[in-house]
Amino acid sequence: MKKHNFSSGPAILPQSVFAQAAEAIRELPGTGLSILEISHRSPAFTKILEEAIELPKVLLGLDDSYEVLYLTGGASSQFYMVPMNLLDQQDKAAYVDTGTWSTKAIKEAQLFGGVEILASSKADHFNHIPKNYSTPVGLKYLHLTSNNTIIGTQYKEWPKVDCPIVVDMSSDIFSRPMDLKPLGLIYAGAQKNLGPAGTTMVIVKKDLLGKVERAIPTMLNYQTHIDKKSSFNTPPVFPIYVAMLNLRWIQEQGGLVEMEKRNQRKAKLIYEMVDHYDIFRGSVRKEDRSIMNATFFLAKPELDDVFYQMCTEANISTIKGHRTVGGFRASMYNAMPYESVEVLADLMQKFAKKYAG
Ligand code: PMP
Secondary structure: OOOEEOOOOOOOOOHHHHHHHHHHHHOOOOOOOOOOOOOOOOHHHHHHHHHHHHHHHHHHOOOOOEEEEEEOOHHHHHHHHHHHHHOOOOOEEEEEEOOHHHHHHHHHHOOOOEEEEEEEOHHHOOOOOOOOOOOOOOOOOEEEEOEEOOOOEEOOOOOOOOOOEEEEOOOOOOOOOOOOOOEEEEEEEOOOOOOOOOOEEEEEEHHHOOOOOOOOOHHHOHHHHHHOOOOOOOOOHHHHHHHHHHHHHHHHHOHHHHHHHHHHHHHHHHHHHHHHOOOEEEOOOHHHEOOOEEEEEEOOHHHHHHHHHHHHHOOEEOOEOOOOOOOEEEEOOOOOOHHHHHHHHHHHHHHHHHHOO
């Protein structure tokens, strides 16, 4: 029996996507060849890439002012590509520090221009999303991390600012409809809610580009990948194929409205357990809780191993919190079935009743 996979990433994808991906390794339908051996310039892959570029536009409702790119180097490479392409040395960008990933993005941006840390929840162990800060005028962009995979916080709405917002959506892209109008650039490592590790999606508003004075290496220039439709060099053919299958699945299931409905329902089940039983302690402020990564601690940490053992026996995989924070984390991306979340919720209830008091 397959395990209930609560991994934060690489993570669960729909079982039907795994089946089609496995089949395509044997033979990509209609080609007589494996997806792993076809040219990235073949008609078959050109069609796949076109669909992989089109589907995000349809699902997110993007107009033609945005371009969808499939790059490599992980979301971590976007920490430097964003400022390299958008921020000159004399310019200023603002960042909100909501945890490990924003902190890393800030460090890279400081190599390229002025960086103002507008707000940070560091003093509170990143247990909330900072709000109600004022933004200076003349910013090139404001950078946010929409879902903080490690700590388990998530933006419910964007701050109101008069500059474009750049968002690291690595762990909640395609999980819910969001107002995209204020956004100038979105990036996401694929390996959570989009596809396998190996490609990074960038969605960029074209009119933000071409404004910096520095020379940008060809491969690190967004314009290169726009002009060459993500095929300047050999793109990661297989991850793009699987991402396309997953995007098709999202569309067939009813799009982002349906994804959000399912994700809310799953997260509610776990947070109800966390709130109902004293043995569990939620890690972050309720209003900022992530519907993708639900994090909690045990009030009696000496029972951590017992809880973990019970999870293992129930076929629940990868439920430990990130090594830097401890506790537990249930990552419940789009493909996570409600039934798997019920298994975890039932187990939490049993555990709470047994070890109460
Ligand atoms: N940003 C966020 C929000 C993440 O969760 C991660 C990975 N866990 C990253 C960035 C880094 O992604 P990558 O490993 O693709 O560089």
